[in-house]
Amino acid sequence: MVLEATTSPAPWGRVIVPYSFRGPGTICAERGVYDNGTKLNDHVFDRAFDGSVNPKDAATFGDGRNMDIDEMARFTRTNRHLPTMKGRDSWRVEGGFSLGDLTNQLWTTAETQALYMTELNDRLDVIELLSNDRPLEPVEMGLAKKQLCSMGLYTEAEKAALVKTLEARTVTTNQR
DSSP, X not given: OXXXXXXXXXXXXXXXXXXXXXXXXXXEESSSEEETTEEOOOOHHHHHHHSSOOHHHHHHHXXXXXXXXXXXXXXXXXXXXXXXXXXXXXXXXXXXXXXXXHHHHHHHHHHHHHHHHHHHHHHHHHHHHHXXXXXXXXXXXXXXXXXXXXXXXXXXXXXXXXXXXXXXXXXXXXXX
């Protein structure tokens, strides 16, 4: 493990002769964790929840975007690998991946899959609300309406009819 605490913006900026040992498993840290010059990152949730990546990651990941579930499915069918993981062609061209590069791919994939699971759970919640007649809280109605409006499986007329059905079941404070 190589640790450096420089004030230079470039990793290992004060080193006159760059640290030469880069053997298997070498991990280098400089106000962030690097592996063979690859900075380990965390940008998926920033983009999903804040609408943009952290300024520290913007140079590397600022142009990217999170694919929705349908885009991911099309990508995997066409490319035979997840969009957040490099495929076998990249493996062959690059001669494998460094631990840092692979860690970034896995980290990005885990966070992206968590977003997909959350979206699918939200869709299931809407299906559950549509499959029964129980009264709804206004918060449930708001979430269901938002989720219904984003579902591409329904026409606008179908969405409006479903929202109207849910609105009729929503309990307001003066109905309690």
